[in-house]
Amino acid sequence: MTIDGAVTQDEFQGSLPPKKGQYSAYAVCWLLGIGCLFSWNSMLTIEDYYQYLFPDYHSSRVLTLVYQPFALITTFILAYNEARINTRQRILIGYVLFFISTFIIIILDLATSGKGGLGTFIGICAMSALFGFADAHVQAGIMGDLSYMNPDFIQSFTAGLAASGVITSGLRLITKSAFENSKDGLRKGALLFFSISTLYELFCVFLYTFIFPRLKVVNYYRSKAASEGSKTVVADLAAGGIAVSDQNDVEESKAKERLNNKELLKQNIDFGLDIFITYILTLSIFPGFLSEDTGKHGLGSWYAITLIAMFNVGDLIGRYIPLIKVLKLERRSWLTIAAISRLSFIPAFYFTAKYGDQGWMLMLCILLGLSNGFITTCVFTLAPKGYKGPEQNALGNILVVFLLMGITSGVISDWLWLIGKGW
Known part of the structure; x- marks a missing residue:
């Protein structure tokens, strides 16, 4: 594969990526990260509204349970075939689906005049499934895409994922306060919430279509990946104004040199298990346990929203800590120890919910989020080091599969908190 207008592989050796556009790329990655989970976090953050509409359906748990299998199965299929998939088209499909499904939720609420019932709940569940399908296209696609670029781009994207939770929590607190004393206040706040989310997803479609592929530093890394045999970047380079001519014999020789997915998995199984353990623990507590099983406290209906907000703030802070080099864990064994040690949160949350006050619970939520973001x-950022572009792309996809496996297992485990309580 040769790239017209881009540097050759020989020129990459010893060269440095252009500094121009670095900070723009950080910003765009952060904004795209927000869009990846903005719609889903919007649905999670208005759980007080869905609890009001569907008091008997355990909405916080059911919606998550519907979302995750679609996200996991679709991601697994896409990750298995990632070397042959047009990454640009894949990611754009995801953001367009986020936009459409979020808009449909608004239409559904307006069409039913904000009334509950099984039919409305099934419609909400269908949109939750569509969120999972869209997430599979976006999250693993971008993680793979950024894995052969600057590790700081991954950090910015993952920080954006966490920032979406902070932003949605902040907006929910504002809308709940603004409409608290008005008729249908919960509904008005929810509709405003999803209206903002719909517009933001449309903004992400524009951002990824026209801005990201034009950044010089992004084209540098994509050109480098193409020179190493990656086929997934062809459409992205074309969108950035760089012509790519195919040479099948070169591509085949490069493909033979790269490790296959099985070999990559074998070499990085510890990273995959670290992510799996981290997310099975996190999702066994957040958001279901925090929404339904923490008892009644002085904050009343604000309590669950505040707990979720504290987790999201901790998660965001945790994703910036690795930027401080002395605090970043770069030894694989220490990362595994850190992931396993988080299992102590289960008894901590159980006994705090049963005997502790709200101050201790708020602190635990911050620590849960802090450790989740830090390990992620x-x-x-560490796993892709030392591999070529196509392998780094594949590894990014594989790790997201483990992430979603952990989330799905955590969502199922979250139901165990209901044992002995009656449904």
């Missing part, structure tokens, strides 16, 4: 960023 360390693993995703």
